[in-house]
Amino acid sequence: MWSASKDHSRAQRVFAPFFLAFCFIGWCASCAKDKVDISASPNCPDTLSFNNVVLPLIQENCSACHSSGNGTGYTFTNHGNIAASADAILGSMRGEGYQLMPQGGPALHDTIIQKVECWIFQGKLNN
Numbered sequence: 001m002w003s004a005s006k007d008h009s010r011a012q013r014v015f016a017p018f019f020l021a022f023c024f025i026g027w028c029a030s031c032a033k034d035k036v037d038i039s040a041s042p043n044c045p046d047t048l049s050f051n052n053v054v055l056p057l058i059q060e061n062c063s064a065c066h067s068s069g070n071g072t073g074y075t076f077t078n079h080g081n082i083a084a085s086a087d088a089i090l091g092s093m094r095g096e097g098y099q100l101m102p103q104g105g106p107a108l109h110d111t112i113i114q115k116v117e118c119w120i121f122q123g124k125l126n127n
Helices: 004-031 050-061 079-084 086-094 110-121
Strands: none
Touching: 050 079, 050 110, 079 086, 086 110
């Protein structure tokens, strides 16, 4: 015959693993940084101009190290080579799959990254 204390102890043994698993999942989820999925449509109010928006951002933040003959493996001087490396540029700006850039920091502001993301999402137009 089971006593009340044995039933309580058995309930604790059954419940404890589920409770610990729930706490662990919650802990893991709370430590994850929210990241914007590039496949999702970014908030792009207007079509971004490569020549008026993207190229000046790249020149200001990237071209000091990534110009012709720099030895870095990336040259960001015109639409063709910037568009060809767009995914690597965005990944580096976010620090996702690439070294965080600009090297030596600080990280670029989210509004700058979003402009590059919008330009990519809009088809990397040469406008």
